[in-house]
Amino acid sequence: MEMAYAQAVALKRRQLWLGLLLLAVLVLLSGHVAEISFSKLYQQIGGFSSYIDRIFHLENGRPVISDPAEWFWGWKKWLALMGETLLMAYLGTLLGATAAFVLCFLASQNLTKSKGVVFFTRRLLEFCRTVPELVFALIFVVAFSLGPLPGILALAIHTAGALGKLFAEVVENIDMKPVDGVVATGGNWFHKIRFAVLPQVASNFASYALLRFEINVRGASVLGFVGAGGIGQTLLEVIRKFYYADVSALLVMIIATVMIIDAVTERIRHKLIGLEAKS
């Protein structure tokens, strides 16, 4: 007995060391491939901190806090751009969530009997969410020309893929008894969804959609980097043109907006989750 215990412990220990060794090898390999050099990191870290220092100083050399009006000189324009970004995130989330809502029932094994449909829908959702939204945006900018439209479509497709999977998981975890009840009274597929499934999943769906909106606000603020609208384009411009104080002003604006959105949606989501627990 003791022997067996000692053996089991030894085996575990050997596995742990082997795992750590493998990790170390992978890290070294990655460091080589990614050209990591600590001496370079040490030399250049000063450049990074001096950049941070510079973006918090105005052109006249004083810290930005000393003159907020000068710091946020373009606040009207920037606020409009931030609004555009939020609107992009909203439209993308709503369009994507609608598509995900339609597709999630087809991707759920407990509601769709045809294995082929489930398989195909799942692969479609997978494709939509594995391609990063920035890549979609890049391609769409070529097709739809510059502006918010390609950004919205990119967000919508990515959102459809990500939310479709989450929605389908929620649907697969429902209690099937109400569904059986609706089927027993002669309800069709639509009735099944409306009266048996939807009441069980609605609050969860809304919660996930809000979470996605949060993520999409962040996503939308960098979509402008590839010309797909929003505040990102201006941010890239001021970084490239070395308008230091503007960089920090825009960053502060984006971070503040994201924090507010996060706080608000988190509160709503907690309420929604509470709703589900009660019902």
Added chain:
Amino acid sequence: MSDLTVNPLATSDLAPRELLRRRYASHFKPFYQDNLMAIFIGLLAVAVFVFGIYKLEMTFARLWGGLGELGKIVVLMLPPNPESWAMTKVYLYAVLETLAIALLGTLSAALAAFPLGFFGCSQHHLQQVDSIYGETQF
């Protein structure tokens, strides 16, 4: 539901539907009575959506024209063709580099987050830990 042996639908003078309507009044009232807030939020959501479409110039013509362009691009993209073995190697190495960045980024972030996790944990939980394991010192 006192007498289960007699079907009330069979003994009542009222039409079955009317009887059901009376027994389960709460299920038959117009749906908007309970959901005024939900309807308001829904209308607001649609209004913002329409405003967004107008503001961000999502016209049907642009969508349709863009889809045509997109079709052309996709046709040009297929089938995947890296041109030569040399280019294939470049792309494969780029994939490797991506994986390396992901591994190092995740690992270093995890190492940095490990101590932060303890500091970020709320006092309430720390006290629970204390009550089980004695005083914790950070």
